Amino acid sequence: MSRLTVHHLNNSRSQRVLWLLEELGVDYQVQHYARDAKTMLAPPELLKVHPLGKSPVITDGDITVAESGAIIEYLVERYGQGRLQPAVASKERLQYRYWLHYAEGSAMLPLLLKLIFSFMPRQPMPFFVRPLVRGIANNVCKVFVDPMLKLHLDFMESELAKSTWFAGPEFSAADIQMSFPVEIAATRGGLDARWPLLSSFLQRIQARQAYQKALTVGGPYQLMS
Numbered sequence: 001m002s003r004l005t006v007h008h009l010n011n012s013r014s015q016r017v018l019w020l021l022e023e024l025g026v027d028y029q030v031q032h033y034a035r036d037a038k039t040m041l042a043p044p045e046l047l048k049v050h051p052l053g054k055s056p057v058i059t060d061g062d063i064t065v066a067e068s069g070a071i072i073e074y075l076v077e078r079y080g081q082g083r084l085q086p087a088v089a090s091k092e093r094l095q096y097r098y099w100l101h102y103a104e105g106s107a108m109l110p111l112l113l114k115l116i117f118s119f120m121p122r123q124p125m126p127f128f129v130r131p132l133v134r135g136i137a138n139n140v141c142k143v144f145v146d147p148m149l150k151l152h153l154d155f156m157e158s159e160l161a162k163s164t165w166f167a168g169p170e171f172s173a174a175d176i177q178m179s180f181p182v183e184i185a186a187t188r189g190g191l192d193a194r195w196p197l198l199s200s201f202l203q204r205i206q207a208r209q210a211y212q213k214a215l216t217v218g219g220p221y222q223l224m225s
Contacts, residue, residue: 004028009042009055010035011222013068013180017056018218020072020176022210026079030217069100069177076173084173092168099166099174107156107181110148111189117141118188146190153185153195160197179205 006021008014008030021028033043033055047053050066057066058075065074076085086092118141121134156178159166167174182198185191191198205211215221 003061005031005059007031007033007046007049007055007057007059008218009033009046010219012042012055014056015214015218015221016068016176016179017058017071017075018214019179019211020075020084020173022213022217023084023173023176023208024075024079026075032219068104068180072100072173072177080173084171084176086167086170086172092170092172096167096172096174100177103177103181107152107178108184110145110152111181111184113145114141114149114189115184117145149185149189153189153191153198156182157195157197160201165201175201175205 004021004026006014006017006028008018010032012035018030033046035042042053042055044053046055046057049059050057050064052066054066056068056071057064058071059065060074060078065071076083086096117137120137121130125133163169165171165175166178179202182191182202185198186202193199
């Protein structure tokens, strides 16, 4: 039995950790966790693995690593044998590091805001309050969230115009890290034909054999629907 375990929460960022391991051909096992059907929050069992009780998190023997970017860096450095990362001190290596941090540090904020303000009017509330909440949510999205989303989508599109993949001409773990915000943008953030290079990026990553294998391992991935 592998000592490397992915503590995998359905429909979450941990799906890309499974994908990375399939790309690397690393032996691992999966501990599955299911979201609460009503709150969509992670179950309390994850608190036994990490104090924040969130996914992704991996255990590798007596080592516990959380946070998507940190997990990807750890796995590539420990098991990659030089694969899926540009050469040290190269221009591409700097870009690689940038996208590993950008995916969660910058790209996810407007996407999460879009999700929150889209869900607000659907929550239980007195009928006479709903039009007010809907108006506030729509206005925040129109004035603040949607322009910020467009700014980031335009930025990512322009970067893909410079090279085939985010960190240069070769596919890398940075593309795996960037997959989650781009998939979220496609399903809930307005990504459409106006950004053809990002759409092409999605088609290319989803066609990869390791990506497809990770879906069979991880189970239903409803971000894709």
